[in-house]
Amino acid sequence: MKIDRDACWLKKKVDMFELKTYTLKAEGPIASTIREEMPRLFEGIKEVNNTGAINIELVDDVELGAEGFQIIKGSQMKIQATTTKGLLYGIFKLYELLQLNKPIERPIRSIPDQSFRMINHWDNMDGSIERGYAGKSIFYNDNLFRKDYNIVRQYARLLASVGINALSINNVNVHAIETRLILEESLPEVKMLNDIFASYGIKTFLSINFASPKKIGGLKTADPLDEEVVNFWKDIIAKLYRVIPDFGGFVVKADSEGEPGPFKYGRGHDDGANMFGRILKKYGGLCIWRCFVYDCIQDWRNRKIDRARAAYDNFLPLDGKFDDNVILQIKLGPLDFQVREPLSPLFGALRKTNHIIEFQLTQEYTGQQKAIYYQVPVWKEVLDFDTKYDYNPSIVKKLLKNNSPVKEHSGICAVGVVGMDNNWTHHKLMQSNLYAYGQLAWDNQLSSEEIASNWTTLTFSVSKEAHEKITEILTSSRETYALYNAPNGVGFMCKPNHHYGPDIDGYEYDRWGTYHFADREGIGNNRTVQGTKFVTQYSAARCDEYNNLKTCPDEFLLWFHHVNYDYVLQNKKTLIQDIYDNHFLGVERVKNYQETWESLEGVLDEESYRNVKGLLQEQYRVAVEWRDQINTYFYRKSGIPDQQGRKIYS
Template sequence: MAEVKPYNMCWLEYTDLSKYKNKYIKVFENVVVLGGNELNLPLKELKNFLTFSLNIKPKIFKNTLVKGRNYVLIGRLIEIKKIFKESERFEKLLNDEGFIIKRIDIDGNKVLIITAKSYNGIVYGIFNLIERLKRGEDIENIDIVSNPSLRFRMLNHWDNLDGSIERGYAGKSIFFRENKILINERTKDYARLLSSIGVNGVVINNVNVKKKEVELITPSYLKKIGELSKIFSAYGIKIYLSINFASPIYLGGLNTADPLDKRVAVWWKAKVDEIYEYVPDFGGFLVKADSEFNPGPHMYGRTHADGANMLGEALESYGGFVIWRAFVYNCLQDWRDTNTDRAKAAYENFKPLDGKFSENVIVQIKYGPMDFQVREPVNPLFGGLEHTNQILELQITQEYTGQQIHLCYLGTLWKEVLDFDTYAKGEGSKVKEILKGNVFDLKNNGMAGVSNVGDDINWTGHDLAQANLYTFGALSWNPDERIEEVVKRWIELTFGDNEKVIKNISYMLLSSHKAYEKYTTPLGLGWMVNPGHHYGPNPEGYEYSKWGTYHRANYEAIGVDRSSRGTGYTLQYHSPWREIYDNIETCPEELLLFFHRVPYNYKLKSGKTLIQTYYDLHFEGVEEAEEIRKKWIELKGEIEDKIYERVLNRLDIQIEHAKEWRDVINTYFFRRTGIPDEKGRKIYP
């Protein structure tokens, strides 16, 4: 039996699958591993799964081929090629981190080969195989080649040294506690979870690097980070750190952090040398500079490129990377100023620097131009930047999407973002193709997800929010995968193969984002949240603030005109989007209030007015949330009691809070206009 842990292992849980024992036993009786001890760890993953879930105890052979029997053959391609000529053709099929799982005949025996060019590839191959076994897949004649489409598949933790997590909704940090770095059994299990979904980089600390966190790049912390890195490296994951751009001042005693000042560059070079001494597998830096009160090169009249390239140079000889966030805007805006448009800021800041960043610098861009609202247009920097490495930043943690109290599966939204065609080089210039390197000749691209993980028993607060983490991994490996397929796989891995469970949870997940959108701020409105914590409705909470997120509703209209006649944001897009968005008649209605200022009595394509549509969507949204809850109740008895109750409890709260959203927003619109609901439903006065 596998040990009982004080937390569940999500899709990696060793459930009892002895029903498949007979199906698989002939394949796995013998396992041959080529190479030294370096593959011990992936081998152990396979062995543990076979033992604990399938009750199969394979015989292990190291560097010894077994004759006259079926066996599994695990080894890096360079080893496999030595003993099995045909495998030379695998060379072309694989990229650096891809793997092959293939069952072939060798000397009359059936051999299941798991191979890859790199260690990472082997690890991914093993986890992939485990997934297939867990789902009872037929592997008699398996023949799989799988390569990750994106080079960087990263998680960003907004964890603070004191153990708190900015925008964290699943307990405390699994990395930090009371200004110390935590390393325990859970550390390794987290590495296993991430590795199993193909993640190859983790930024462990918050992008807002405050006082104590500045010291993470000093020896007092680096030793422990080195230990942490060893654990993660064993699963193919590099550790990155968020840094404070003014570190040369805070830590180095310099009076400047000017990236063009030689002393600063020298200081960083020495600092990087020191980091790699402690953390040989170090991935690099994530930098939030000149953004929301974090220091940056602008303080010295330098550009983001100046700042990033200086750091890049320090990291270059180690193969390290600088990931530089494009989330830069004026966060001290005056609401009275109607010329400034926060939506335009990232493009305005970074487009002029396109081509000026070094090769080991990557610009990390939030999916939309604002900040992870339930719906935004895709950031025009995608397609706008043609000569710059890019990482798409997504928020797995549900800051604006219900904070893991509401069920809000994000895969559907992410998929739409990835599939968005920027038309940068004509049709087909989809975001995902840019990230793959198929549109511009740039390969150091990827996806970063802000983690939704904490030390809660289920890692993610809401048990079903595990699906968001899993999906992030799946899409960053293969953005072309059908989202329904990802959802189904996650359900099967997590809850087993019960048809009804698969059907109902699929429904719940796939309809949840739309429902959340409807009962909160649909049609691209966004932002009507309580300031600060961002949970729950507050229609004018941000209306007069410094943050540049206004809807400027008055007695007759709502929304900001971002067309060419307004702030001109639409001009940041390529044609035909530029024209489509610019025209209120052609603008997709789901983004109508993002791009246009719209009178309440404006008629949408349905023939209904804006205000009636808003009422309708809010009533519908609650009904859909209730439907989602009903689907879960149908599963009583089919799901482990504890999980069933935990999720039901959150769904109950979700319904209550969805109604609050509905009523607040409807009342807000009603109080503005005095226009009643055509259908006479309850709108509070």
């Protein structure tokens, strides 16, 4: 099925210039892509400069590195880079600048801040996507490859336009059918996908099942130190690289949520990861090893167990023991992408191991692409976060690279968001997160407001007033969602299994270790030095800040402390009144979004207008449920009425 997908920020034509000619003296797959993209991007351009010509050229400029570029407007427009990949990024940037009507008055040099800028797809071969909310997989259907290469190419184009340079194409929870992706029978199709992405400068990775030697190799063990196991993987990897010489490598989820791993054999995660690393190194491949490792069968009665400690406890003792082509992938928070969650303490503490930070593009806990939730404020908070260690720089966006021995093996990844829905993301406005992720991963200095404004300009042709309305909705949406969600960092008050909508006690007596411990006196998890001691995993300065009730930020209060309902926050409200006020305000803000959006009828294209209008109705419905269930629950627990006398369904 061939669909002319809504191409997001690449759909509009540049109408202020006309491209008369361009020159490119380079060959290879990416050079061929550039030759395809030039007329496609700049069709209808009237004049780039006096000559109407662009010179696209490879230059010897060490400072630009392998991906940087520069744009020079003089007597002739020039895009320069040391590689064809850099040139491709340069032409997309020129297109963007022209669309944004930004002048090129002096040379523009652009070098990515983060080396790895990756997306992990959680696609299954049956066509489903774990935590996917935009339709079926663009790669697979009915346990076969979908073979819609037109859509894959459009997607590769979107990713390259914002600087994404790597992706994995299957779920980290590798089911039986997906274990066969590494076998020779599947490699021709994997190669087809790999080559499409490679032509846009993107490396392709596969998620693998650690127990594959048993599941598809007929062995009795998957012990990473067993010679037969090592030989199994040597054979698999040799055949894979014989077919796909530029293959990226493996992503591995091991000893996590039921997935097999080295613990079963009394081995460490360094043993498992290094086995893959040493075999892959011969081919230039990488092993990306996820740190989402914790005991998922916990006893809610035991207040001493704290799942939040797990990543640090498991991986910090191994710092420096991983090979130089192994990369640890660490979730931004200690639990699992909650609306409010502090930074994982591994960042800053880990100093001798390559690592990347993991974001979640898909909105698992944040409205599942039915709600507006622009994620850049979350990502900015963690990238700009000062870990306050006694070295410089101790800010996350800098230490990712500085604390990785091989700086090219550091950076950012994110869990994928797209599906077969015609607008890619189900919710039109949530295309902004895909655009924003690439932009911010490339340039960590960009602000939430600038990225949202640029996306709006690139996506809609509207008046300044309408532009400001859309941008304001985006930039305020994270805070709006947080207002009516679980309060003050406590998290996980959502429905089990699918995580959509409120269920305050849904996980409270379950095995997953995500408890709020609400009682008649108060609420919160005691992670202080008198509690689970989780705070001690941070630097001394951050430990002191979080451990002290008076200095712990209000938004993380219940993450670190169990406090009474009448505890007075830094904003001078009691905790219970803050909960009431926030949940009423959150609903009010969603109602305002509806009114603002309805004022844009006739201004926006009909499809986008109706898409967002309908989804805002659903967001309002769920926001009301969050408000009424949360407020009622805590009124029943505390017995303390709302000071403003508003209706609480007691």
